[in-house]
Every structure is written in structure tokens, then in C-alpha cells.
Amino acid sequence: MKANIILWVAGIFLLTLPLAQGQSSYKLSKSSMTVSGSSNLHDWTSTVNDLKGQGTFVLTDNALTGINSLEISVPVTSIKSSKGSIMDGKTHGALKYKEYSLISYQLVRVDGIEKTATGYRVKTTGNLTIAGAKRSITMSVDGKLMSDGSLNFKGSKALKMTDFNVSPPTAMMGALTTGDDVTVNFDITLMK
Numbered sequence: 001m002k003a004n005i006i007l008w009v010a011g012i013f014l015l016t017l018p019l020a021q022g023q024s025s026y027k028l029s030k031s032s033m034t035v036s037g038s039s040n041l042h043d044w045t046s047t048v049n050d051l052k053g054q055g056t057f058v059l060t061d062n063a064l065t066g067i068n069s070l071e072i073s074v075p076v077t078s079i080k081s082s083k084g085s086i087m088d089g090k091t092h093g094a095l096k097y098k099e100y101s102l103i104s105y106q107l108v109r110v111d112g113i114e115k116t117a118t119g120y121r122v123k124t125t126g127n128l129t130i131a132g133a134k135r136s137i138t139m140s141v142d143g144k145l146m147s148d149g150s151l152n153f154k155g156s157k158a159l160k161m162t163d164f165n166v167s168p169p170t171a172m173m174g175a176l177t178t179g180d181d182v183t184v185n186f187d188i189t190l191m192k
Helices: 002-021 083-095
Strands: 022-041 044-048 052-060 061-075 079-081 101-117 120-130 133-145 151-160 176-191
Touching: 022 061, 052 133, 052 176, 061 120, 061 133, 079 083, 101 133
Parallel strands: none
Antiparallel strands: 022 044, 022 052, 022 176, 044 079, 052 061, 061 101, 101 120, 120 133, 133 151, 151 176
16 A cells, blocks of 8 residues: 555656646846827827746747746836826826835736747736736737747736726826726746
């Protein structure tokens, strides 16, 4: 009986060994992210100037087969508008930056990885936290294993500010009002 248990444990270990060996930690090395929306006067775009991130990815035979973890964080004050510091102040205030200095995303699960002609289509579910409100979101992103061994992911996600208890910013004593809908576009590269 004891010998059977030892053989069983050894068998489980040997079966999981290839997965563990294919697992690698990556850190964000390059990024581009914008947040776009509208107002009653003009459309607007803000650029995220500072992202931090890390994840654990599973590669088997030089192919992406899994993502065990992924965390991305954005300091609220790194979000800058082309409309200037007044708009930045309104945005940072609406996002409650003094109380919640970071926006964060944490992967909960991978819902699918499909091979495409140019890389992968990755479907995910994760938790996005903005202004202290955590919401579950799903995304489909395009992934690619680059020639230098890095991983690149591109995608966009439409969000409503009010879903995160964020009141759309206003200016000029309410004469300028922003819309509730925003779109986040991102292009991130992670390196071992």
C-alpha cells in the first residue's frame, strides 16, 4: 500500500513537471495606453504615462498555452490629457486619486487561448479596480510571442465611469460635461 502511494505521488509529480518547467515570470517592459471619451464640446484622449505589471505565463514548445497570473497597475496621476492641466485635475479628482492612488487589474482566469494567423486570441476574466470599486470584466486581446522572447498584448475595452462609482468630470461651472462611456486602448510588452 505504501509503495502504491509513493508511485502515485511520483507519477503526479512527473506529469506536472513539464508544466512547471514551461512557466516563466515576466515583467512589463514597454507599454502604451490611452483612455478616450467624449464631452458636449469635443472628444478627448488621455495618455497613461506610467504602467507597472508582471505575470506568470506558460509556454510549451515555444507556444503560449497558459497564463497563471497577470497584474497591471496605473498611478492615477500618470493619466495626462492633451487638453492640459485643468482637465488632468478634473480627471484625477473624479478618480479620487487622494484616496485611491492606483487603478489595478488582476487576472482571475483565462477563458481561452486560440491560435491565430498572427499569434493568439486570448479571452480573459479579471478584476478591474478604479476609485476603490472592484468590478469583474471580460476581455479578448491579441497576443504574440516576439522573436526576442517577449510577449506582446494589444486590445481595447469599453467601460462606463459610473460602473466604478466615478462621476464623469465637468468643467467651466458645468458648461462642459464629459460622457459616461470611455474606451481604454492598450499595447503592452512583457519580458523575462
